[in-house]
Amino acid sequence: MKKFYLFILAWIPFFIVPVASQDIPGSDSLQVKTNTVDKLFGLADRVVEALSTDTWTFIPALTYSPETSLGLGGRALKIFRTSRGELTDTRPSSLPLTLLYTLNHQLIITGELELWMNENKSFLNSRIAFSDYPFQFSGIGNEITSAEYYATRYFYFHLYYEKMLGKGIYLGPRYEFRVDDIYDKTPGGLLEAGNIPGSNGQRLSGLGLALNIDRRDNIFQPGSGVYHQISWMKFHSFFGSNFDFSQWILDFRKYWPIKERQVLVGQARFSFTQGRAPFQHLSLIGGSDLMRGYFEGRYRDKHAMVYQLEWRFPVYQKLKMVGFGSIGQVGRSLKEFGVNPNLRFAGGVGFRYRLNDEGLHLRIDFAYGDQAAFYFGLNEVI
Structure with missing residues (x-):
């Protein structure tokens, strides 16, 4: 672990460029370097502009994570506002469409609509996804087994609607549907034995409710405010599900502005399954959103808790850096939580490059948990 962090720290000076060279020894050389970097940033901006129209941005999708390996494809992104005029404060809505194929032979097709309406008095989110997805399973609980291979074709859909009750307070229903066809498993593995729920596929259909307190100053790149969500989902045969269970998710986030456009972000997230x-669909840790540095779902059980902290600060023009750390654990009962050997740790650094005036960013993260991991994608984690 120490060698990994030293490797990352050794590269940081190459990304930090002086913004002024006046009265500094060797300033001519520094000015040449600055001009070179300016040209590189200018080229990046021109590439984004060339792939954009007045309403759509087209981005060759290049992603990477331990779960997918390298992914290649395309993304079309539309950012718009439902209300026009100088006096409106309606947040920007977004419509991303993605087609991705990874070196792990995963096909991913997704579309998502985030719609802010009536000067932020109501919000709608709808997502649809189809994937042919070879993946890994490491067992349930804290005593993980050797990762075994399985492949599933799944279809997913959700629809959330929320209505403002007061300033930044939203309440509304939600619906989720997912069907999995697991068509390949590791011979002799845990899933092939058929004793684990979901090992022969699943059909989930459920209704729920969510309460949000959303007082962020920017939805893509918050610099201050809070985002708290308490959601409850019930999956039942009455709704067409072949598994009956419920799940609570509590997600609390706080954004503290500090000097010189720096931001400190904290998150506490809890997932409880009954x-x-x-x-x-068990509670889990790992992946690009929850404890970078652990394979997604490396640890999973009925309950999970994760704490994450990020420090974001500007470097040069549209380039920013992020330092982050996280702790988390899973358990079959709440009694298993605490300061014990089951508590996992992860941390790392990242880079952000702003793509547009609304605050959309490219994201590159280097993390270490139980493995060294690299992530490349869009938007902030928290």
Whole structure:
């Protein structure tokens, strides 16, 4: 672990460029370097502009994470406002469409609509996804087994609607549907034995409710405010599900502005599952959003808790850096939580490059948990 962090720290000076060279020994050389970097940033901006129209941005999708390996494809992104005029404060809505194929032979097709309406008095989110997804399973609980291979074709859909009750307070219903066809498993593995819920596929259909307190100053790149969400989902045969269980998710985030456009971000996230849930829908840690540095779902069980902290600061023009750390654990009961050997740690550094005036960013993260990991994608994690 120490060698990994020293490697990352050794590269940081190459990304930090002086913004002024006046009265500094060797300033001519520094000015040449600055001009070179200016040209590189200018080239990046021109590439984004060339792939954009007045309403759509087209981005060759290049992603990477331990779960997918390198992914290649395309993304079309539309950012718009439902209300026009100088006096409106309606947040920007977004419509990203993605087609991706990874070196792990995963096909991912997604579309998502985030719609802010009536000067932020109502919000709608809808997402649809289809994937042919070879993946890994490491067992349930804190005593993980050797990762075994399985492949699933799944379809997913959700629809959330929220209505403002007061300043930054939203309440509304939600619906989720997912169907999995697991068509390949590791011979002799845990999933092939058929004793784990969901090992023969699943069909989930459920209704729920969410309460949000959203007082962020920017939805893509918050610099101050809070985002707290308490959601509850119930999956039941009455709604067409072949698994009956419920799940609570509590997600609390706080953004503290500090000097010179720096931001400190904290998150506490808890997931509680009641009933017989399939392994695909248990509480978990790992992946690009929850404890970077652990494979997604490396640890999973009925309950999970994760704490994450990020420090974001500007470097040069549209380039920013991020330092982050996280701790988390899973358990079959709440009694298993605490300061014990099951508590996991992760941390790392990242780089951000702003793509547009609304605050959309490219994201590159280097993390270490139980493995060294590299992530490349869009938007902030928290």
